Amino acid sequence: GAGVSQSPSNKVTEKGKDVELRCDPISGHTALYWYRQSLGQGLEFLIYFQGNSAPDKSGLPSDRFSAERTGGSVSTLTIQRTQQEDSAVYLCASSLSGLRNTIYFGEGSWLTVV
Amino acid sequence: DQQVKQNSPSLSVQEGRISILNCDYTNSMFDYFLWYKKYPAEGPTFLISISSIKDKNEDGRFTVFLNKSAKHLSLHIVPSQPGDSAVYFCAASANGGSQGNLIFGKGTKLSVKP
Numbered sequence: 001g002a003g004v005s006q007s008p009s010n011k012v013t014e015k016g017k018d019v020e021l022r023c024d025p026i027s028g029h030t031a032l033y034w035y036r037q038s039l040g041q042g043l044e045f046l047i048y049f050q051g052n053s054a055p056d057k058s059g060l061p062s063d064r065f066s067a068e069r070t071g072g073s074v075s076t077l078t079i080q081r082t083q084q085e086d087s088a089v090y091l092c093a094s095s096l097s098g099l100r101n102t103i104y105f106g107e108g109s110w111l112t113v114v
Numbered sequence: 115d116q117q118v119k120q121n122s123p124s125l126s127v128q129e130g131r132i133s134i135l136n137c138d139y140t141n142s143m144f145d146y147f148l149w150y151k152k153y154p155a156e157g158p159t160f161l162i163s164i165s166s167i168k169d170k171n172e173d174g175r176f177t178v179f180l181n182k183s184a185k186h187l188s189l190h191i192v193p194s195q196p197g198d199s200a201v202y203f204c205a206a207s208a209n210g211g212s213q214g215n216l217i218f219g220k221g222t223k224l225s226v227k228p
Contacts, residue, residue, distance in 0.1 A: 004157070035218075042118070042203060042218035043158070056215065091157055103216075105150075105157030 002026075004106035006092050012112045013082055021077040021109045025094030032075050033095075033103065034067055038088040046090075049075065050097070082113045117141045118206050120219035127226050133191040135222050137204030140185065144206040148216070149178060149189045152201045161202075162189070194226045 005024040013019050025032050034046040045059035049069045060066070064082075069075040079086055089108040096102075119138045127133045135149075145166040150158035164171040164178045164187070171178050177190045191198055204219040 033216075035216075040220070042120075042220040043205075043216070045215045045217070048215065058215065093157070102160045103148075105159070107155065107157045 004092055004094050004104050006090075006106040006109050008109055009107065010110045010112075012114060015084060015113055016081055018078065018080045019082055019111060021079075021090050021092075021111070023075045023077070023092030023094075023106060025073065025075070025092070026104055027073075028096070029094035029104075030072065030097050031095045031103075032069055033093040034075070034077050035091045035093065035105075036088040037091065037108075038085075043091065046077070079111075082111075084113045087111055087113045116219075117144075118204055118217045118219040120202075120204055120222050122222050123220070124223040124225070127194045127224065129196055129226055129228050130193045133189075133194045133198065133224055133226065135189040135191075135202050135204075135224065137187050137189075137219055138185060139187075139206050139217075141206070141208065141217075142185070143208040144217075145209070146207045147178070147180060147187050148205045148207075149176075150203040150205060150218075151198075152203060152221070158203060191224075194224075196226045196228050199224055199226045 007022045030051045032049040035043040037043050047067045048056040064080045067077045091108045093103045093105040148163040149161040152158040162173050162176050162178050164180050180187045201221040201223045203221045205216045
């Protein structure tokens, strides 16, 4: 596709359930980022993948959060045993290689934990 | 403690006039700064960036100014247009933008009145 694609666009889940959020970056982009935006807050860095390098996981808020990127393309963000404070918009972005290239964001996956 | 601060949650400007959005940062290690625009229900869109080796970068109607001694940057939009109405996020990074850990402010909502 032409842009970063995320699915699902909206997800309502019960507290304690696991969720998976998917991101298809722009073809050819080696860098992939996950951010989240909680209500009234700025964007919070979660994790960064660059090519075959080990991902920068420094932003993951707890061990309930994990992400992988298969084949250097599609990425999945998994949240285990969801809590209400996990409710946020989860934004995926990609760029050709690192921040010096323009970062393109997807439209986000809106997660609501009830 | 917020490392990137946008102290004005909102700004209203008349069409044709200048919009000035401000951003302050606390981390002296930041050396790469970006502005993003976000419309409701869409992902952020890259606007303009500046490296700490510069004090000004211009792209059409958008100019970013960086004052390193004051740890302050600003985005000027001249002339402002109704289509510029959006939330503007300031973001900063260390290590010359080589990593994915962008730190975002909470955003300023700009309203441009016709």
